[in-house]
Amino acid sequence: MILEYPLSKNKVQALQLGQIVSVSGTVFIGRDEVHMRALERRHQGKLLPVDLEDGILYHCGPIMTRDSRGWKVIAAGPTTSARMNKLEPDFIKEFGIRAIIGKGGMSRPTVEAMKEHGCVYLAFTGGAAVLAAQKITRVRGVEWLDLGMPEALWIIEADSLGPLTVAIDAHGNSLYDNVEKEVQGNLEAARLRLGL
Amino acid sequence: MVADLIEETVVQLLRDAVTTLPPDVIEALQYAESCETSEVARSQLRTILDNVDAAGRLSVPVCQDTGVHVFYVTGPVDASIEESICMGVARATEEIPLRPNVVHPLTRENSGTNVAIGLPHVIYYPTGDEFLEITVLPKGAGSENMTSLAMLPPSDGINGIKQFILDTVVEAGGRPCPPTIVGVGIGGTSELAVSMAKEALLRPLGLPNLDPELTILENNLTEAINLTGIGPMGLGGDTTVLGVRICTAYCHTASLPVAVNLQCWAARRATARIYSDGRVRFGRSPFDP
Ligand code: SF4
Numbered sequence: 001m002i003l004e005y006p007l008s009k010n011k012v013q014a015l016q017l018g019q020i021v022s023v024s025g026t027v028f029i030g031r032d033e034v035h036m037r038a039l040e041r042r043h044q045g046k047l048l049p050v051d052l053e054d055g056i057l058y059h060c061g062p063i064m065t066r067d068s069r070g071w072k073v074i075a076a077g078p079t080t081s082a083r084m085n086k087l088e089p090d091f092i093k094e095f096g097i098r099a100i101i102g103k104g105g106m107s108r109p110t111v112e113a114m115k116e117h118g119c120v121y122l123a124f125t126g127g128a129a130v131l132a133a134q135k136i137t138r139v140r141g142v143e144w145l146d147l148g149m150p151e152a153l154w155i156i157e158a159d160s161l162g163p164l165t166v167a168i169d170a171h172g173n174s175l176y177d178n179v180e181k182e183v184q185g186n187l188e189a190a191r192l193r194l195g196l
Numbered sequence: 197m198v199a200d201l202i203e204e205t206v207v208q209l210l211r212d213a214v215t216t217l218p219p220d221v222i223e224a225l226q227y228a229e230s231c232e233t234s235e236v237a238r239s240q241l242r243t244i245l246d247n248v249d250a251a252g253r254l255s256v257p258v259c260q261d262t263g264v265h266v267f268y269v270t271g272p273v274d275a276s277i278e279e280s281i282c283m284g285v286a287r288a289t290e291e292i293p294l295r296p297n298v299v300h301p302l303t304r305e306n307s308g309t310n311v312a313i314g315l316p317h318v319i320y321y322p323t324g325d326e327f328l329e330i331t332v333l334p335k336g337a338g339s340e341n342m343t344s345l346a347m348l349p350p351s352d353g354i355n356g357i358k359q360f361i362l363d364t365v366v367e368a369g370g371r372p373c374p375p376t377i378v379g380v381g382i383g384g385t386s387e388l389a390v391s392m393a394k395e396a397l398l399r400p401l402g403l404p405n406l407d408p409e410l411t412i413l414e415n416n417l418t419e420a421i422n423l424t425g426i427g428p429m430g431l432g433g434d435t436t437v438l439g440v441r442i443c444t445a446y447c448h449t450a451s452l453p454v455a456v457n458l459q460c461w462a463a464r465r466a467t468a469r470i471y472s473d474g475r476v477r478f479g480r481s482p483f484d485p
Protein backbone atom coordinates (compact mmCIF):
# COMPACT_ATOMS: atom_id res chain seq x y z
CA MET A 1 0.00 0.00 0.00
CA ILE A 2 1.22 3.49 -0.84
CA LEU A 3 0.50 6.29 1.63
CA GLU A 4 0.33 9.78 0.22
CA TYR A 5 0.44 13.26 1.75
CA PRO A 6 -1.88 14.64 3.14
CA LEU A 7 -2.85 11.70 5.34
CA SER A 8 -6.19 11.50 7.10
CA LYS A 9 -6.72 10.23 10.63
CA ASN A 10 -8.99 7.46 9.31
CA LYS A 11 -6.38 6.30 6.86
CA VAL A 12 -3.64 5.84 9.45
CA GLN A 13 -6.04 4.30 11.97
CA ALA A 14 -6.78 1.57 9.42
CA LEU A 15 -3.12 0.52 9.20
CA GLN A 16 -2.17 -2.72 10.90
CA LEU A 17 0.87 -3.63 12.92
CA GLY A 18 3.43 -5.40 10.72
CA GLN A 19 1.88 -4.19 7.47
CA ILE A 20 4.38 -3.25 4.74
CA VAL A 21 3.77 0.13 3.10
CA SER A 22 5.60 2.87 1.23
CA VAL A 23 5.05 6.63 1.03
CA SER A 24 4.77 9.02 -1.91
CA GLY A 25 4.42 12.77 -2.23
CA THR A 26 5.61 15.43 0.20
CA VAL A 27 7.70 14.30 3.16
CA PHE A 28 9.27 16.53 5.82
CA ILE A 29 12.73 15.59 7.05
CA GLY A 30 13.50 16.62 10.60
CA ARG A 31 15.39 15.32 13.60
CA ASP A 32 16.67 16.61 16.97
CA GLU A 33 17.13 20.29 16.24
CA VAL A 34 13.99 20.61 14.12
CA HIS A 35 11.95 19.25 17.03
CA MET A 36 13.57 21.67 19.45
CA ARG A 37 13.25 24.75 17.28
CA ALA A 38 9.72 23.97 16.07
CA LEU A 39 8.44 23.49 19.62
CA GLU A 40 10.27 26.59 20.81
CA ARG A 41 8.66 28.65 18.02
CA ARG A 42 5.24 27.22 18.84
CA HIS A 43 5.62 28.07 22.52
CA GLN A 44 6.60 31.61 21.55
CA GLY A 45 3.45 31.80 19.43
CA LYS A 46 5.44 32.00 16.18
CA LEU A 47 4.56 30.28 12.92
CA LEU A 48 6.68 27.60 11.29
CA PRO A 49 7.98 28.14 7.75
CA VAL A 50 5.91 25.11 6.64
CA ASP A 51 2.59 23.61 7.73
CA LEU A 52 3.18 20.07 9.00
CA GLU A 53 -0.46 19.14 9.56
CA ASP A 54 -1.46 15.70 8.19
CA GLY A 55 2.14 15.35 7.08
CA ILE A 56 4.75 12.63 7.11
CA LEU A 57 7.86 13.30 9.18
CA TYR A 58 11.05 11.45 8.37
CA HIS A 59 13.69 11.12 11.11
CA CYS A 60 16.73 11.48 8.92
CA GLY A 61 19.92 13.51 8.62
CA PRO A 62 20.59 13.48 4.89
CA ILE A 63 23.67 14.18 2.82
CA MET A 64 22.72 16.73 0.16
CA THR A 65 24.73 18.50 -2.52
CA ARG A 66 23.86 21.67 -4.38
CA ASP A 67 24.56 22.46 -8.01
CA SER A 68 23.15 24.98 -10.46
CA ARG A 69 19.83 23.09 -10.63
CA GLY A 70 19.38 23.06 -6.87
CA TRP A 71 19.71 20.50 -4.09
CA LYS A 72 20.24 16.80 -4.74
CA VAL A 73 20.00 13.88 -2.30
CA ILE A 74 23.11 11.74 -1.99
CA ALA A 75 22.12 9.58 0.99
CA ALA A 76 19.06 9.71 3.24
CA GLY A 77 18.57 6.72 5.53
CA PRO A 78 16.62 6.89 8.79
CA THR A 79 18.21 8.04 12.05
CA THR A 80 17.61 6.66 15.58
CA SER A 81 14.14 7.82 16.56
CA ALA A 82 14.67 7.22 20.28
CA ARG A 83 16.64 10.47 20.48
CA MET A 84 13.37 12.31 19.83
CA ASN A 85 11.47 10.37 22.53
CA LYS A 86 11.17 13.31 24.91
CA LEU A 87 9.96 15.80 22.31
CA GLU A 88 7.81 13.65 20.04
CA PRO A 89 4.59 13.46 22.09
CA ASP A 90 4.42 17.29 22.12
CA PHE A 91 5.42 17.46 18.48
CA ILE A 92 2.62 15.11 17.42
CA LYS A 93 0.10 17.03 19.50
CA GLU A 94 1.17 20.51 18.38
CA PHE A 95 1.68 19.90 14.67
CA GLY A 96 -0.76 17.11 13.83
CA ILE A 97 1.60 14.88 11.88
CA ARG A 98 0.12 11.54 10.80
CA ALA A 99 3.14 9.32 10.21
CA ILE A 100 6.72 9.17 11.38
CA ILE A 101 9.38 7.26 9.45
CA GLY A 102 12.42 6.25 11.47
CA LYS A 103 14.45 3.43 12.91
CA GLY A 104 14.54 1.69 16.26
CA GLY A 105 11.07 2.65 17.48
CA MET A 106 9.89 5.11 20.12
CA SER A 107 8.98 4.99 23.81
CA ARG A 108 5.57 4.57 25.46
CA PRO A 109 4.64 8.27 25.76
CA THR A 110 5.03 8.61 21.98
CA VAL A 111 3.04 5.41 21.38
CA GLU A 112 0.27 6.89 23.55
CA ALA A 113 0.42 10.25 21.75
CA MET A 114 0.09 8.39 18.44
CA LYS A 115 -2.98 6.62 19.73
CA GLU A 116 -4.54 9.82 21.04
CA HIS A 117 -3.94 12.00 17.99
CA GLY A 118 -3.95 9.43 15.16
CA CYS A 119 -0.40 8.83 13.98
CA VAL A 120 1.70 5.77 13.08
CA TYR A 121 5.37 4.86 13.15
CA LEU A 122 6.87 3.34 10.02
CA ALA A 123 10.15 1.48 10.45
CA PHE A 124 12.70 1.83 7.70
CA THR A 125 15.88 -0.27 7.54
CA GLY A 126 18.56 1.67 9.36
CA GLY A 127 21.34 2.83 7.10
CA ALA A 128 19.47 2.11 3.86
CA ALA A 129 20.53 5.54 2.73
CA VAL A 130 21.13 4.89 -0.93
CA LEU A 131 17.88 3.03 -1.54
CA ALA A 132 16.07 5.90 0.18
CA ALA A 133 17.86 8.50 -1.93
CA GLN A 134 16.79 6.68 -5.09
CA LYS A 135 13.15 7.03 -4.01
CA ILE A 136 13.42 10.75 -3.37
CA THR A 137 12.57 12.39 -6.66
CA ARG A 138 13.03 16.03 -5.73
CA VAL A 139 14.17 18.35 -2.97
CA ARG A 140 11.43 20.97 -2.80
CA GLY A 141 13.09 23.17 -0.26
CA VAL A 142 15.04 23.57 2.92
CA GLU A 143 14.47 25.68 6.02
CA TRP A 144 16.70 26.36 9.01
CA LEU A 145 19.87 25.45 7.15
CA ASP A 146 21.77 27.32 9.89
CA LEU A 147 21.24 24.18 12.00
CA GLY A 148 23.59 22.33 9.63
CA MET A 149 22.87 19.93 6.80
CA PRO A 150 21.88 16.90 8.92
CA GLU A 151 19.70 18.98 11.27
CA ALA A 152 17.92 21.28 8.83
CA LEU A 153 14.22 20.97 7.90
CA TRP A 154 14.10 19.52 4.38
CA ILE A 155 10.97 19.28 2.26
CA ILE A 156 11.19 16.47 -0.29
CA GLU A 157 9.07 14.60 -2.81
CA ALA A 158 9.14 10.80 -2.58
CA ASP A 159 8.05 8.08 -4.95
CA SER A 160 7.26 4.82 -3.11
CA LEU A 161 9.79 5.38 -0.35
CA GLY A 162 10.08 2.00 1.39
CA PRO A 163 9.62 -0.85 2.17
CA LEU A 164 8.37 0.46 5.53
CA THR A 165 6.94 -1.70 8.30
CA VAL A 166 4.07 -0.35 10.42
CA ALA A 167 5.90 -0.85 13.72
CA ILE A 168 3.66 1.32 15.94
CA ASP A 169 0.01 1.56 14.99
CA ALA A 170 -2.54 4.23 15.93
CA HIS A 171 -4.08 2.01 18.61
CA GLY A 172 -1.28 1.80 21.16
CA ASN A 173 0.45 -1.32 19.78
CA SER A 174 4.17 -1.51 19.18
CA LEU A 175 6.08 -4.23 17.35
CA TYR A 176 9.13 -3.24 19.40
CA ASP A 177 7.24 -3.93 22.63
CA ASN A 178 6.21 -7.33 21.26
CA VAL A 179 9.78 -8.20 20.31
CA GLU A 180 10.99 -6.94 23.68
CA LYS A 181 8.60 -9.28 25.44
CA GLU A 182 9.86 -12.16 23.32
CA VAL A 183 13.46 -11.19 24.07
CA GLN A 184 12.74 -11.19 27.81
CA GLY A 185 11.33 -14.68 27.38
CA ASN A 186 14.44 -15.80 25.47
CA LEU A 187 16.94 -14.41 27.98
CA GLU A 188 16.87 -17.55 30.07
CA ALA A 189 18.02 -19.64 27.09
CA ALA A 190 20.76 -17.12 26.27
CA ARG A 191 22.03 -17.17 29.85
CA LEU A 192 21.98 -20.96 29.91
CA ARG A 193 24.05 -21.02 26.71
CA LEU A 194 26.65 -18.90 28.55
CA GLY A 195 26.54 -21.07 31.66
CA LEU A 196 25.08 -18.23 33.75
CA MET B 197 56.73 10.80 4.35
CA VAL B 198 55.34 13.16 1.76
CA ALA B 199 52.46 15.11 3.23
CA ASP B 200 50.55 15.15 -0.07
CA LEU B 201 50.75 11.37 -0.39
CA ILE B 202 49.38 10.88 3.10
CA GLU B 203 46.53 13.31 2.45
CA GLU B 204 45.74 11.62 -0.88
CA THR B 205 45.82 8.19 0.76
CA VAL B 206 43.46 9.30 3.53
CA VAL B 207 40.92 10.53 0.95
CA GLN B 208 41.12 7.18 -0.85
CA LEU B 209 40.82 5.26 2.44
CA LEU B 210 37.69 7.16 3.38
CA ARG B 211 36.24 6.63 -0.09
CA ASP B 212 36.83 2.86 0.13
CA ALA B 213 35.58 2.71 3.70
CA VAL B 214 32.29 4.54 3.29
CA THR B 215 31.18 3.47 -0.19
CA THR B 216 31.81 -0.28 0.10
CA LEU B 217 31.82 -2.77 2.97
CA PRO B 218 34.72 -5.15 3.66
CA PRO B 219 34.17 -8.55 1.98
CA ASP B 220 34.01 -10.39 5.32
CA VAL B 221 31.09 -8.21 6.42
CA ILE B 222 29.19 -8.67 3.15
CA GLU B 223 29.69 -12.44 3.33
CA ALA B 224 28.43 -12.52 6.90
CA LEU B 225 25.32 -10.53 5.93
CA GLN B 226 24.64 -12.80 2.94
CA TYR B 227 25.07 -15.88 5.08
CA ALA B 228 22.71 -14.46 7.72
CA GLU B 229 20.10 -13.69 5.07
CA SER B 230 20.23 -17.25 3.78
CA CYS B 231 19.73 -18.69 7.30
CA GLU B 232 17.07 -16.34 8.70
CA THR B 233 13.79 -18.04 9.58
CA SER B 234 11.87 -14.79 10.13
CA GLU B 235 10.38 -13.16 7.02
CA VAL B 236 10.60 -9.63 8.49
CA ALA B 237 14.27 -10.25 9.34
CA ARG B 238 15.03 -11.58 5.89
CA SER B 239 13.49 -8.52 4.27
CA GLN B 240 15.59 -6.23 6.51
CA LEU B 241 18.79 -8.08 5.54
CA ARG B 242 17.83 -8.04 1.89
CA THR B 243 17.24 -4.29 2.04
CA ILE B 244 20.69 -3.86 3.62
CA LEU B 245 22.38 -5.96 0.92
CA ASP B 246 20.50 -4.18 -1.89
CA ASN B 247 21.53 -0.89 -0.38
CA VAL B 248 25.21 -1.88 -0.18
CA ASP B 249 25.01 -3.02 -3.76
CA ALA B 250 23.52 0.26 -4.95
CA ALA B 251 26.10 2.28 -2.98
CA GLY B 252 28.95 0.40 -4.62
CA ARG B 253 27.52 0.91 -8.09
CA LEU B 254 26.94 4.63 -7.58
CA SER B 255 30.09 5.12 -5.50
CA VAL B 256 28.20 6.91 -2.73
CA PRO B 257 28.21 6.27 1.05
CA VAL B 258 26.41 3.07 2.11
CA CYS B 259 24.86 4.99 5.00
CA GLN B 260 24.22 8.72 5.32
CA ASP B 261 25.85 8.76 8.74
CA THR B 262 29.43 8.62 7.55
CA GLY B 263 30.43 8.90 11.18
CA VAL B 264 33.27 10.58 12.98
CA HIS B 265 36.69 9.28 12.17
CA VAL B 266 39.11 7.30 14.26
CA PHE B 267 42.54 6.68 12.74
CA TYR B 268 45.09 4.10 13.87
CA VAL B 269 48.60 4.94 12.74
CA THR B 270 51.63 2.68 13.08
CA GLY B 271 55.16 3.26 11.83
CA PRO B 272 57.61 6.14 11.93
CA VAL B 273 55.18 8.76 13.22
CA ASP B 274 56.00 12.43 13.27
CA ALA B 275 54.13 15.58 14.19
CA SER B 276 53.12 16.43 10.60
CA ILE B 277 51.04 13.29 10.07
CA GLU B 278 48.07 14.58 12.01
CA GLU B 279 47.86 17.65 9.82
CA SER B 280 47.89 15.53 6.64
CA ILE B 281 45.14 13.30 8.07
CA CYS B 282 43.02 16.33 8.93
CA MET B 283 43.50 17.78 5.44
CA GLY B 284 42.50 14.41 3.97
CA VAL B 285 39.34 14.25 6.09
CA ALA B 286 38.32 17.78 5.14
CA ARG B 287 38.91 17.05 1.45
CA ALA B 288 37.04 13.73 1.61
CA THR B 289 34.13 15.53 3.30
CA GLU B 290 33.90 17.84 0.30
CA GLU B 291 34.70 15.37 -2.49
CA ILE B 292 32.95 12.08 -1.63
CA PRO B 293 30.95 13.82 0.04
CA LEU B 294 30.84 12.83 3.71
CA ARG B 295 28.18 14.27 5.95
CA PRO B 296 29.61 17.07 8.11
CA ASN B 297 28.93 15.49 11.50
CA VAL B 298 31.35 17.26 13.80
CA VAL B 299 29.84 19.88 16.13
CA HIS B 300 30.90 21.77 19.26
CA PRO B 301 29.71 19.71 22.24
CA LEU B 302 27.81 22.59 23.84
CA THR B 303 26.92 25.16 21.19
CA ARG B 304 26.36 22.30 18.64
CA GLU B 305 27.89 24.54 15.99
CA ASN B 306 29.01 22.43 13.02
CA SER B 307 32.63 22.76 11.89
CA GLY B 308 31.50 21.84 8.36
CA THR B 309 34.63 19.83 7.59
CA ASN B 310 34.55 16.91 10.06
CA VAL B 311 37.71 18.43 11.50
CA ALA B 312 37.79 20.31 14.82
CA ILE B 313 39.43 20.12 18.23
CA GLY B 314 39.75 16.41 19.11
CA LEU B 315 38.50 15.04 15.78
CA PRO B 316 39.48 13.12 13.79
CA HIS B 317 40.80 11.07 16.68
CA VAL B 318 44.24 9.70 15.85
CA ILE B 319 45.78 6.86 17.85
CA TYR B 320 49.51 6.32 17.33
CA TYR B 321 51.57 3.18 17.69
CA PRO B 322 55.12 4.27 16.84
CA THR B 323 57.33 1.51 15.39
CA GLY B 324 60.69 1.36 13.67
CA ASP B 325 59.10 0.11 10.42
CA GLU B 326 59.98 1.65 7.07
CA PHE B 327 56.33 2.04 6.22
CA LEU B 328 53.46 3.98 7.67
CA GLU B 329 50.21 2.08 8.15
CA ILE B 330 46.96 4.01 8.47
CA THR B 331 43.61 2.40 9.30
CA VAL B 332 40.40 4.38 9.43
CA LEU B 333 37.25 3.40 11.30
CA PRO B 334 34.34 5.75 10.55
CA LYS B 335 31.85 5.34 13.39
CA GLY B 336 28.19 6.30 13.14
CA ALA B 337 26.41 7.67 16.18
CA GLY B 338 23.55 5.16 16.29
CA SER B 339 25.85 2.36 17.35
CA GLU B 340 28.52 4.51 19.06
CA ASN B 341 25.89 5.89 21.45
CA MET B 342 25.33 2.39 22.84
CA THR B 343 28.91 2.21 24.17
CA SER B 344 29.05 0.99 27.72
CA LEU B 345 31.72 0.67 30.42
CA ALA B 346 31.53 -1.31 33.65
CA MET B 347 34.13 -1.27 36.39
CA LEU B 348 33.23 -4.70 37.73
CA PRO B 349 34.36 -6.05 41.08
CA PRO B 350 37.07 -8.60 40.17
CA SER B 351 35.08 -11.26 42.05
CA ASP B 352 32.38 -11.01 39.34
CA GLY B 353 34.87 -12.74 37.06
CA ILE B 354 34.06 -14.23 33.67
CA ASN B 355 30.36 -14.62 34.46
CA GLY B 356 30.09 -10.94 35.31
CA ILE B 357 31.75 -10.11 32.00
CA LYS B 358 29.38 -12.32 30.00
CA GLN B 359 26.35 -10.91 31.79
CA PHE B 360 27.45 -7.33 31.15
CA ILE B 361 27.98 -7.95 27.44
CA LEU B 362 24.61 -9.68 27.11
CA ASP B 363 22.87 -6.88 29.06
CA THR B 364 24.47 -4.19 26.88
CA VAL B 365 23.31 -5.80 23.63
CA VAL B 366 19.80 -6.44 24.98
CA GLU B 367 19.51 -2.90 26.33
CA ALA B 368 20.60 -1.47 22.97
CA GLY B 369 17.87 -3.45 21.19
CA GLY B 370 17.25 -2.20 17.65
CA ARG B 371 18.91 1.20 18.14
CA PRO B 372 22.45 0.40 16.92
CA CYS B 373 21.17 -0.96 13.56
CA PRO B 374 21.63 -4.69 14.19
CA PRO B 375 22.99 -7.04 13.08
CA THR B 376 25.95 -5.58 14.93
CA ILE B 377 29.50 -6.63 15.62
CA VAL B 378 30.23 -6.52 19.34
CA GLY B 379 33.61 -5.05 20.26
CA VAL B 380 34.74 -5.87 23.78
CA GLY B 381 37.67 -4.54 25.80
CA ILE B 382 38.52 -6.45 28.97
CA GLY B 383 41.06 -5.13 31.46
CA GLY B 384 43.39 -2.14 31.28
CA THR B 385 42.26 1.15 32.76
CA SER B 386 38.80 2.56 32.18
CA GLU B 387 39.79 4.54 29.07
CA LEU B 388 41.96 1.70 27.75
CA ALA B 389 39.03 -0.74 28.02
CA VAL B 390 36.82 1.60 25.99
CA SER B 391 39.56 2.13 23.42
CA MET B 392 40.21 -1.63 23.11
CA ALA B 393 36.50 -2.29 22.64
CA LYS B 394 36.59 -0.15 19.50
CA GLU B 395 39.95 -1.37 18.26
CA ALA B 396 38.68 -4.96 18.57
CA LEU B 397 36.35 -4.13 15.67
CA LEU B 398 39.31 -3.90 13.28
CA ARG B 399 39.70 -7.69 13.19
CA PRO B 400 37.76 -9.11 10.23
CA LEU B 401 34.91 -11.56 10.86
CA GLY B 402 36.08 -15.10 10.40
CA LEU B 403 39.60 -14.34 11.60
CA PRO B 404 39.92 -16.06 14.98
CA ASN B 405 41.28 -14.40 18.10
CA LEU B 406 45.00 -15.00 18.66
CA ASP B 407 44.00 -16.48 22.02
CA PRO B 408 42.06 -19.76 21.40
CA GLU B 409 40.25 -19.41 24.75
CA LEU B 410 38.93 -16.02 23.66
CA THR B 411 37.84 -17.45 20.31
CA ILE B 412 35.64 -19.91 22.19
CA LEU B 413 34.26 -17.10 24.35
CA GLU B 414 33.56 -14.97 21.27
CA ASN B 415 31.70 -17.83 19.58
CA ASN B 416 29.69 -18.66 22.67
CA LEU B 417 28.68 -15.05 23.13
CA THR B 418 27.67 -14.81 19.46
CA GLU B 419 25.44 -17.87 19.73
CA ALA B 420 23.93 -16.81 23.04
CA ILE B 421 23.15 -13.26 21.91
CA ASN B 422 21.53 -14.58 18.75
CA LEU B 423 19.17 -16.66 20.91
CA THR B 424 17.62 -13.42 22.24
CA GLY B 425 15.63 -12.86 19.04
CA ILE B 426 16.25 -9.09 18.85
CA GLY B 427 16.97 -9.56 15.16
CA PRO B 428 17.88 -7.17 12.34
CA MET B 429 16.80 -3.63 13.25
CA GLY B 430 15.27 -4.97 16.47
CA LEU B 431 12.23 -6.20 14.55
CA GLY B 432 12.81 -9.81 15.64
CA GLY B 433 14.85 -12.62 14.08
CA ASP B 434 17.82 -14.93 14.44
CA THR B 435 20.55 -12.46 13.49
CA THR B 436 21.25 -9.94 16.23
CA VAL B 437 25.05 -10.01 15.95
CA LEU B 438 27.46 -11.07 13.21
CA GLY B 439 30.25 -11.69 15.67
CA VAL B 440 31.99 -10.74 18.91
CA ARG B 441 35.58 -9.41 18.95
CA ILE B 442 37.53 -9.28 22.20
CA CYS B 443 40.76 -7.45 23.13
CA THR B 444 42.35 -7.76 26.55
CA ALA B 445 44.99 -6.02 28.67
CA TYR B 446 46.29 -6.52 32.19
CA CYS B 447 44.60 -4.45 34.86
CA HIS B 448 44.84 -3.34 38.49
CA THR B 449 44.48 -6.21 40.95
CA ALA B 450 41.42 -4.47 42.44
CA SER B 451 39.74 -3.68 39.09
CA LEU B 452 37.97 -5.49 36.27
CA PRO B 453 37.08 -2.96 33.57
CA VAL B 454 34.85 -4.21 30.74
CA ALA B 455 33.78 -2.06 27.81
CA VAL B 456 31.45 -2.81 24.93
CA ASN B 457 31.40 -0.92 21.63
CA LEU B 458 28.71 -1.94 19.18
CA GLN B 459 29.36 -1.67 15.46
CA CYS B 460 26.31 -1.44 13.21
CA TRP B 461 26.03 -3.54 10.03
CA ALA B 462 27.68 -0.62 8.20
CA ALA B 463 31.01 -1.91 9.54
CA ARG B 464 33.31 0.39 7.64
CA ARG B 465 37.07 0.16 7.82
CA ALA B 466 40.01 0.50 5.46
CA THR B 467 43.78 0.30 5.76
CA ALA B 468 46.68 1.58 3.70
CA ARG B 469 50.39 1.00 3.99
CA ILE B 470 52.58 3.77 2.59
CA TYR B 471 56.15 2.71 1.78
CA SER B 472 59.10 5.09 1.78
CA ASP B 473 59.46 4.78 -2.00
CA GLY B 474 55.92 6.10 -2.44
CA ARG B 475 54.15 2.79 -3.10
CA VAL B 476 50.78 2.44 -1.36
CA ARG B 477 49.07 -0.86 -0.57
CA PHE B 478 45.36 -0.80 0.23
CA GLY B 479 43.36 -3.31 2.28
CA ARG B 480 40.32 -3.51 4.52
CA SER B 481 41.96 -4.26 7.89
CA PRO B 482 45.42 -3.94 9.49
CA PHE B 483 47.89 -6.08 7.53
CA ASP B 484 49.59 -7.66 10.56
CA PRO B 485 46.93 -7.67 13.26
S1 SF4 C 1 24.00 2.95 13.24
FE1 SF4 C 1 25.28 2.56 11.42
S2 SF4 C 1 23.90 1.81 9.82
FE2 SF4 C 1 22.67 2.74 11.41
S3 SF4 C 1 22.36 4.83 10.72
FE3 SF4 C 1 24.14 4.86 12.10
S4 SF4 C 1 25.92 4.57 10.80
FE4 SF4 C 1 24.10 4.02 9.59
